[in-house]
Amino acid sequence: xxxxxxxxxxxxxxxxxxxxxxxxxxxxxxxxxxxxxxxxxxxxxxxxxxxxxxxxxxxxxxxxxxxxxxxxxxxxxxxxxxxxxxxxxxxxxxxxxxxxxxxxxxxxxxxxxxxxxxxxxxxxxxxxxxxxxxxxxxxxxxxxxxxxxxxxxxxxxxxxxxxxxxxxxxxxxxxxxxxxxxxxxxxxxxxxxxxxxxxxxxxxxxxxxxxxxxxxxxxxxxxxxxxxxxxxxxxxxxxxxxxxxxxxxxxxxxxxxxxxxxxxxxxxxxxxxxxxxxxxxxxxxxxxxxxxx
Amino acid sequence: xxxxxxxxxxxxxxxxxxxxxxxxxxxxxxxxxxxxxxxxxxxxxxxxxxxxxxxxxxxxxxxxxxxxxxxxxxxxxxxxxxxxxxxxxxxxxxxxxxxxxxxxxxxxxxxxxxxxxxxxxxxxxxxxxxxxxxxxxxxxxxxxxxxxxxxxxxxxxxxxxxxxxxxxxxxxxxxxxxxxxxxxxxxxxxxxxxxxxxxxxxxxxxxxxxxxxxxxxxxxxxxxxxxxxxxxxxxxxxxxxxxxxxxxxxxxxxxxxxxxxxxxxxxxxxxxxxxxxxxxxxxxxxxxxxxxx
Numbered sequence: 001x002x003x004x005x006x007x008x009x010x011x012x013x014x015x016x017x018x019x020x021x022x023x024x025x026x027x028x029x030x031x032x033x034x035x036x037x038x039x040x041x042x043x044x045x046x047x048x049x050x051x052x053x054x055x056x057x058x059x060x061x062x063x064x065x066x067x068x069x070x071x072x073x074x075x076x077x078x079x080x081x082x083x084x085x086x087x088x089x090x091x092x093x094x095x096x097x098x099x100x101x102x103x104x105x106x107x108x109x110x111x112x113x114x115x116x117x118x119x120x121x122x123x124x125x126x127x128x129x130x131x132x133x134x135x136x137x138x139x140x141x142x143x144x145x146x147x148x149x150x151x152x153x154x155x156x157x158x159x160x161x162x163x164x165x166x167x168x169x170x171x172x173x174x175x176x177x178x179x180x181x182x183x184x185x186x187x188x189x190x191x192x193x194x195x196x197x198x199x200x201x202x203x204x205x206x207x208x209x210x211x212x213x214x215x216x217x218x219x220x221x222x223x224x225x226x227x228x229x230x231x232x233x234x235x236x237x238x239x240x241x242x243x244x245x246x247x248x249x250x251x252x253x254x255x256x257x258x259x260x261x262x263x264x265x266x267x268x269x270x271x272x273x274x275x276x277x278x279x280x281x282x283x284x285x286x287x288x289x290x291x292x293x
Numbered sequence: 294x295x296x297x298x299x300x301x302x303x304x305x306x307x308x309x310x311x312x313x314x315x316x317x318x319x320x321x322x323x324x325x326x327x328x329x330x331x332x333x334x335x336x337x338x339x340x341x342x343x344x345x346x347x348x349x350x351x352x353x354x355x356x357x358x359x360x361x362x363x364x365x366x367x368x369x370x371x372x373x374x375x376x377x378x379x380x381x382x383x384x385x386x387x388x389x390x391x392x393x394x395x396x397x398x399x400x401x402x403x404x405x406x407x408x409x410x411x412x413x414x415x416x417x418x419x420x421x422x423x424x425x426x427x428x429x430x431x432x433x434x435x436x437x438x439x440x441x442x443x444x445x446x447x448x449x450x451x452x453x454x455x456x457x458x459x460x461x462x463x464x465x466x467x468x469x470x471x472x473x474x475x476x477x478x479x480x481x482x483x484x485x486x487x488x489x490x491x492x493x494x495x496x497x498x499x500x501x502x503x504x505x506x507x508x509x510x511x512x513x514x515x516x517x518x519x520x521x522x523x524x525x526x527x528x529x530x531x532x533x534x535x536x537x538x539x540x541x542x543x544x545x546x547x548x549x550x551x552x553x554x555x556x557x558x559x560x561x562x563x564x565x566x567x568x569x570x571x572x573x574x575x576x577x578x579x580x581x582x583x584x585x586x
Contacts, residue, residue, distance in 0.1 A: 020522075024545040052568075109462040169402040169462030171565035175525040175543045229313075232468040250468045252317040272464035275345075 002124075002192045006089055006099040007032075007041040007185060011061050011106065011153050012273070013048025014170040017178050018105025021185070034189050036196040040099065044085060044153060047077065052171050054273055061104070061162075065151040066093060090156040101128070102154040103188065105181060108166035109272040110281075111236040114180050116141045118161040118209075119150040123292045125159045130203045130291045131191040132184060139184070140239055141209040142267055142284060167236070170272055207291055210239065210265055210284035218280045219249060219257065227252055230270045230280055242266050242283075249280070295417075295485045299382055299392040300325075300334040300478065304354050304399065304446050305566070306341025307463040310471050311398025314478070327482050329489040333392070337378060337446060340370065345464050347566055354397070354455075358444040359386060383449040394421070395447040396481065398474060401459035402565040403574075404529040407473050409434045411454040412443040416585045418452045421484050423496045423584045428480040429473075433532055434502040435560055435577060460529070463565055500584055503532065503558055503577035511573045512542060512550065520545055523563045523573055535559050535576075542573070 007025075009018025025032055025041050032039040043049055045060050056077040063082035068074055069092060086092055089099040101124070106117075116129055118141060133139050142164075154160030163184060165177045194201055218226040228249035234242070242248070242259050249257040264283040268274065300318075302311025318325055318334050325332040336342055338353050349370040356375035361367055362385060379385055382392040394417070399410075407429060409422055414436075426432050435457075447453030456477060458470045487494055511519040521542035527535065535541070535552050542550040557576040561567065 020519075020545060023518075028546060109465050167462070169460075169565050170464065171568065172402050172462075172563055173519070173522045174528060174563070175522040176528065178522060179525070225316075226313075226466070229466045229468040229471060232472070235467060235469065252313060253321060270465055270467070272462050275464065 001196055002037045002100050004098060004100050005037055005039045005189075005192060006102045006157070007039065007105065008044045008102060008153055009041070009105040010043040010045055010049040011104055012054045012059075013045050013050070014052050014054050015105075015107040016171065016173040017107045017165060017168070017181050019043065019049050020173055020178065021105060021182055024182075031186075032189065034193045037192055039189065044104075045078070045081065054170070059273075061106075061153055062151045064092060064153060064155050065149050068151070085153070086156055092156045097157050099157040100159060101125075101192070102157040102160035103185070104153040104160070104162045106162050106164045107168045107170075107177065108164050108268060109169055110268045110270060111167040111238045112140070112164050112268065113166070113238070114139050114177075114184065115164040115166075116161050117144050117164050118142070119144045119152060120155050120157070120160050122159045125161060126207070126289070126291055127195075127203065127293075128159070128188060128191050129161065130207050131201060132187055133207060134204065135187040136180075136184060141207065142282075143209055143211045143287075145212045146215060146282070166271075203291055203293065205291055205293075206288050208286060208288050210267060211287040213264055213283045213285055215279035216248070216281050216283060217278050218275070219251065226275065228257060231256060234266065234281075235270060238267050238269050239265055294489055295330045295393050297391060297393050298330055298332045298482075298485060299395045299450065300332065300398065301337045301395060301446055302334070302398040303336040303338055303342040304397055305347045305352075306338050306343070307345050307347050308398075308400040309464065309466040310400045310458060310461070310474050312336065312342050313466055313471065314398060314475055317475075324479075325482065327486045330485055332482065337397075338371070338374065347463070352566075354399075354446055355444045357385060357446060357448050358442050361444070378446070379449055385449045390450050392450040393452060394418075394485075395450040395453035396478070397446040397453070397455045399455050399457045400461045400463075400470065401457050401561060402462055403561045403563060404460040404531045405433070405457050405561065406459070406531070407432050407470075407477065408457040408459075409454050410437050410457050411435070412437045412445060413448050413450070413453050415452045418454060419500070419582070419584055420488075420496065420586075421452070421481060422454065423500050424484040424494060425477060425480055426500060427497060429477060432477070434500065435575075436502055436504045436580075438505045439508060439575070496584055496586065498584055498586075499581050501579060501581050503560060504580040506557055506576045506578055508572040509541070509574050509576060510571050511568070512544065519568065521550060524549060527559065527574075528563060531560050531562050532558055 009022035219228040228251040231247040248259040267282040269281040302315035512521040521544040524540040541552040
C-alpha cells in the first residue's frame with residue numbers, strides 16, 4: 001500500500017528534465033492525481049536550479065548518509081538542505097516516514113537511454129521496477145552499490161529509486177527525453193493505483209538487471225588532471241559488453257589503452273559530473289533477479 | 294604571408310576540446326612546428342578552465358569590442374582579461390598586431406558537427422577556409438553577424454575564425470571530436486606553410502556557406518523562464534532547412550508551436566550556453582561566395 005508518493009527534481013540544478021517536469025506539474029497538478037494515494041512533487045536544490053549548477057557546495061545526492069544527517073557540525077548549503085529535506089520527507093530510517101516512495105529525477109551526459117538506478121532495495125521497489133520494465137521494454141535497470149551506505153535523495157524513504165535519462169548535456173532540455181521520463185512517471189502512478197486496489201498485474205517473475213561491480217577512473221597525471229579520454233570506440237556504448245583487449249582510453253598523445261579484465265558491461269561512460277568524482281565509467285554484470293509478487 | 298599564427302583554447306572553461314588540445318601541444322610542441330612561420334598556443338580563460346565553467350563574470354568571447362577594450366571603468370575578471378589578451382595578441386585594429394591569424398577553439402552542445410564560425414572577414418581568412426573545406430568536405434561554414442561589432446577573441450587579429458564542434462556536453466571531452474578538431478588545425482598549418490611558399494593550391498573559386506539571418510528565442514513566461522523546448526523533430530537538425538508549418542517548439546503542456554516564415558537553415562539548436570543569451574537557435578541562408586586567389 002502506498003499512501004504518500006514523492007517526486008523530486010532539480011537535485012542537480014543543471015539537469016533540466018526533472019527541473020521542468022516539476023514546473024510542468026505545478027502548472028497542471030491534476031496530471032499526477034490518482035484515486036487512492038497522494039503525490040507530492042518538489043524541487044530539492046532551488047539555489048542550484050537558479051544558478052543552473054550541479055550544486056552549490058557539494059553533491060546533494062550524496063548528502064543523505066544517516067550519520068551526516070545527525071551531524072550538526074555539517075553546515076554547508078547542501079548539508080543543511082539535506083537535513084531540511086530529511087525532516088520534510090523522512091526522517092530516514094524511521095517507521096512512519098512522510099514519503100513512502102521517492103523517485104528522484106536525473107539526467108546524464110552518458111548515452112544511458114531511459115534508466116533506473118536502484119540502491120534503496122525493497123520488495124516493493126523491485127515490483128514497481130518490474131512493472132515499469134513491462135510497460136517500457138527499452139528501460140534498463142542498474143543496481144548501484146558504489147557507496148558504503150546509500151546516501152541518495154531516495155534513501156530517505158523506505159522505497160524508491162532514481163531515474164537517469166541521457167545523453168543530454170547539463171543545462172539542456174531535450175523534448176524526447178523529457179517525454180520519456182514523463183511517461184515513465186505516469187506508468188508508475190498507474191502501478192501504485194493498481195497496487196492499492198489489489199489489481200492482479202501478472203508481472204514477470206524475473207528481471208534482468210545490471211549489477212554494479214566497480215568504477216574505472218581516467219588515467220591521470222601527478223596533479224590529478226586526466227591524460228586520456230574515453231576511446232572513440234567505447235564512447236556512447238553504455239550497456240555494451242567490454243572484453244579484454246578492447247580499446248578503453250585514448251591518451252592525449254594518441255595511444256590506445258585497452259581494457260584488461262573480466263568481460264563486463266560499461267555504464268555511465270564519460271558523464272560530465274564524474275570527472276571530479278574520479279571515474280570515467282562504471283562496470284556491471286548482467287544478472288537475473290527474482291521478483292516477489 | 295603569415296608570420297605569427299595563434300591558437301587559443303579554453304575561452305569558455307567548460308569546452309574541453311580546446312582546453313585539452315592546448316594541453317596536448319604543451320607536451321608535444323613539435324606537432325605545431327612549421328618551417329616558415331611561428332605558432333603560439335595558449336589557454337585564454339585559465340580561471341574558468343580551473344572551475345570548469347563557461348566564464349567567471351561574463352562571456353570572454355563577447356568582451357573584445359573596441360570601445361570596451363579602451364574603457365578603464367570595466368573591471369570584471371573577463372574585462373581585465375580581454376585587455377591583457379588584447380595587449381598580448383593585438384592590439385586590435387592596429388596594423389602590426391602580435392598575431393596575424395587567430396583560431397579560437399570551441400565546442401557546442403548543438404549537433405553542429407565540425408564547423409567554422411567566421412565574423413572576422415578578410416580575403417585571407419576566406420582562402421584559408423576554402424582550403425580547409427577542400428580537405429574536410431564535411432566542414433560547414435557559418436558567417437555570424439549577430440552582434441553590432443565582432444567582439445570575439447579572434448577579432449583581435451586581422452584574420453581568423455572560431456572552430457565549433459559538437460554535439461558535446463559542457464565539461465566533457467569526446468575523443469572523436471577532439472581528433473577532428475586537431476586534424477583541422479594541422480590542415481590549417483599546411484595551408485599557411487604552402488601560402489608562405491607560394492605553392493599553387495588550386496582552391497575552388499566559390500564556397501557554399503550559411504549566412505546569419507536572425508535568432509529565434511524560446512517562448513518564455515513573464516519572469517523570463519522558458520515555457521517550451523525545442524521540438525523533438527527539430528532537435529539535432531543543425532544545417533537542415535525549416536519550412537513554414539514545421540514543428541519548432543513543444544510547450545511544457547504538450548502543444549506544438551510551428552515555424553512561420555521564410556524557409557531557412559537552423560543552426561546552434563538548443564546550445565546550453567544560449568538559454569541565458571536568449572536564443573534557441575540561429576536561422577541562416579545558404580549562400581555561394583566567391584574566393585579570391
